[in-house]
Amino acid sequence: MKLTVPTMLTLLRIVLIPVLVLVFFLPFKWTNIAAASIFAFASITDWLDGWIARRWNQFSAFGAFLDPVADKLMVAVALMLIVQKHPTIWMTLWAAVIIGREIAVSALREWMAELGQRAKVKVASIGKIKTIVQMLALIFLLYQDPFIGLPIFVIGEWLLAAAALLTLWSGLAYLHAAWPTLREDGNRS
Numbered sequence: 001m002k003l004t005v006p007t008m009l010t011l012l013r014i015v016l017i018p019v020l021v022l023v024f025f026l027p028f029k030w031t032n033i034a035a036a037s038i039f040a041f042a043s044i045t046d047w048l049d050g051w052i053a054r055r056w057n058q059f060s061a062f063g064a065f066l067d068p069v070a071d072k073l074m075v076a077v078a079l080m081l082i083v084q085k086h087p088t089i090w091m092t093l094w095a096a097v098i099i100g101r102e103i104a105v106s107a108l109r110e111w112m113a114e115l116g117q118r119a120k121v122k123v124a125s126i127g128k129i130k131t132i133v134q135m136l137a138l139i140f141l142l143y144q145d146p147f148i149g150l151p152i153f154v155i156g157e158w159l160l161a162a163a164a165l166l167t168l169w170s171g172l173a174y175l176h177a178a179w180p181t182l183r184e185d186g187n188r189s
Contacts, residue, residue: 004063006058007063007066010049014070032144035081049063081142090157127173137160140159
């Protein structure tokens with residue numbers, strides 16, 4: 001297996017997960033800035049690895065498998081850290097919606113791939129918008145302190161709620177795209 005630059009960036013995101021957890025729990029004032037910076041850097045590498053792969057045709061089967069896994073792991077861990085520190089019903093609900101949708105859509109994609117129908121459940125533009133809103137929400141929630149008078153944590157809460165709603169919307173879009181195949185397979189049983 002040849003490691004491409006995009007795959008190395010994806011592996012870096014996975015390596016940053018325990019670093020994020022460690023930094024988050026350090027007993028220093030600056031840890032929120034460091035945790036938000038680590039997550040922001042990981043978010044940028046997510047965009048960058050895709051851009052490099054497309055620009056210089058550096059695709060690999062391993063990278064295609066690993067990239068969404070790294071993204072979901074980073075998001076799930078960040079959500080767990082945030083909910084652990086701020087265990088409100090809304091924060092927990094939004095985190096559960098986001099993580100639950102990721103699991104459901106991953107299972108749907110895998111099942112559709114087994115049926116040779118993976119192209120029917122490709123990433124839509126709503127999914128890309130959801131990802132941007134979600135990443136911003138998590139950066140703000142990890143940072144949490146006011147910045148130049150802006151209530152960053154409150155903005156992060158609203159962005160997370162918006163990301164959860166977009167998550168539901170995009171999940172329904174995936175289900176809608178797969179529905180004819182789901183119905184057809186159900187009729188064959």
